[in-house]
Amino acid sequence: MNCKSIxxxxxxxxxxxxxxxxxxxxxSVLHTICDINEKALLKYNEKYPHVKTxxxxxxxxxxxxxxxxxxxxxxxxxxSFAKKSLMANKDVYVxxxxxxxxxxxxxxxxxxxxxxxxxxxxxxLHYHPAIIKIKxxxxxxKIGKIKNIVANRLSLGIFRKHENVLWSFAPHDISVVLGLxxxxxxxVVCSGKDHINKGVHDVTNSILKFKDAYVNINVSWLNPYKExxxxxxxxxxxxxxxxxxxxxxxxxxxxxxxYSSDIQSNPSPIKNNGENIEVDLxxxxxxxxxxxxxxxCMERKVPITDGKEGLCVLKVLDALNNSLIQNKEILLxxxxxxxFAHETSIIDEGAIIGKGTxxxxxxHICKGAIIGKNCNIGQNxxxxxxxxxxxxxxxxxxxxIYAGVEAEDYVFFGPSCVLTNDINPRxxxxxxxxxxxxxxxxxxxxxxxxTVVCGNTIGEHALIGAGAVVTKDVEENSIIVGNPGRKIxxxxxxxxxx
Numbered sequence: 001m002n003c004k005s006i007x008x009x010x011x012x013x014x015x016x017x018x019x020x021x022x023x024x025x026x027x028s029v030l031h032t033i034c035d036i037n038e039k040a041l042l043k044y045n046e047k048y049p050h051v052k053t054x055x056x057x058x059x060x061x062x063x064x065x066x067x068x069x070x071x072x073x074x075x076x077x078x079x080s081f082a083k084k085s086l087m088a089n090k091d092v093y094v095x096x097x098x099x100x101x102x103x104x105x106x107x108x109x110x111x112x113x114x115x116x117x118x119x120x121x122x123x124x125l126h127y128h129p130a131i132i133k134i135k136x137x138x139x140x141x142k143i144g145k146i147k148n149i150v151a152n153r154l155s156l157g158i159f160r161k162h163e164n165v166l167w168s169f170a171p172h173d174i175s176v177v178l179g180l181x182x183x184x185x186x187x188v189v190c191s192g193k194d195h196i197n198k199g200v201h202d203v204t205n206s207i208l209k210f211k212d213a214y215v216n217i218n219v220s221w222l223n224p225y226k227e228x229x230x231x232x233x234x235x236x237x238x239x240x241x242x243x244x245x246x247x248x249x250x251x252x253x254x255x256x257x258x259y260s261s262d263i264q265s266n267p268s269p270i271k272n273n274g275e276n277i278e279v280d281l282x283x284x285x286x287x288x289x290x291x292x293x294x295x296x297c298m299e300r301k302v303p304i305t306d307g308k309e310g311l312c313v314l315k316v317l318d319a320l321n322n323s324l325i326q327n328k329e330i331l332l333x334x335x336x337x338x339x340f341a342h343e344t345s346i347i348d349e350g351a352i353i354g355k356g357t358x359x360x361x362x363x364h365i366c367k368g369a370i371i372g373k374n375c376n377i378g379q380n381x382x383x384x385x386x387x388x389x390x391x392x393x394x395x396x397x398x399x400x401i402y403a404g405v406e407a408e409d410y411v412f413f414g415p416s417c418v419l420t421n422d423i424n425p426r427x428x429x430x431x432x433x434x435x436x437x438x439x440x441x442x443x444x445x446x447x448x449x450x451t452v453v454c455g456n457t458i459g460e461h462a463l464i465g466a467g468a469v470v471t472k473d474v475e476e477n478s479i480i481v482g483n484p485g486r487k488i489x490x491x492x493x494x495x496x497x498x
Contacts, residue, residue: 006029006297008066010034012034020070033053033054035055061084069085075099079105090117094122096171096172096310097167113388118297120296120307124289125173126305146233151216154219164201166317175309184312185316188320228244229242237254237255239252239253254275256269315332351370351385376395377395381397382401393412399414399417405438405440406438414449438457440458444458445463458474459475461477465485468480478491
């Protein structure tokens, strides 16, 4: 693999960061290490003399030779550093969890989409050769449909003060569970105890209830020995993954229950029929993960653990944490929908819609569309994948917003206004998704039945009159009328004419 076109700036060279530094360096893509610990940087200078070091994060953001960023910092810092990196037009790898806040994670996903950047979360277990093999076996029908998973992740330490053991240990197992079952749980329950630091749980027991599967995840940093096991029970077989074992990490049980011909007799267990499954462990999971990230950046493909996958894990973690605090079962399906959609509207899976937005009768929001918070989408509106609306936008009835239209906050779309994305449309010759952009800056108002020809930018707080046809860029605060549109005056942010 030729990695010369990828140049990574890594922030956080501590406990886990040193491992990322080693593996990204082995792939010849590490450009700069950023850390506030000057002594640690001196050691990295000695070990990796060709890699730059700095204590100033802006050095990484402003270096045009760095096109990719790896964030290995405490979880509470993930959002701010990932956002700054995406804003600087850099691909991002962020350690788990993606953030500690669902809305912040959704914002990062929207920003990565808008900037056409790779956003990958470090859910390491997906890249373990044994988990890769488990996925192959399940997809081949070796154990049938999954009915139950039990995951134990136990050790002594590291004791943390800013995140409990649920947030520290459980994300990897939750990520794999969601990947194997391929759906979100209906509800979750979590209980635990804070023995060392008050309010910071050292042990938690989590239950995830799916439509047809039941999952138990137990994590603790108060255990005298290290255990990392996952038992996957299917309709007809079982798989045991033991990551601590050096010789036998994966065991397959083709059968585990036997039924008697006598219907009155109880079924009996089938024991001692486990088969050791050979797994190639020549490469570490972290190296596989780092290589996958580099390939995704080079080939512009979606990572296995992309931002959306990270968001799903975060939603489960957030619900489990709420259950832990409130001591009750949490329904995830109720929490997942934070916007209103009328029953006649169609919302495709994969559309991103912000909190507080309302979508009314017969409107259709397509996969890949991004709509911000507190928007109002009227009747019979179509919003295509690739279209972007900021916060507090208002779309009146009978408006179609196609790929290439990017509206900032507080944009008003008048009834039946028209926005195009193809300057010379032809049915016989497809554009293959290569459409021209139309940029609507903050506070723009589009009057009823106006038309905005694609490839143009409407400046902040400009007002396009009813029926006007815009064929060129519009300066901010301008009033445009007629066909073709011409400027007749200026208007301020509050609607007062100058």
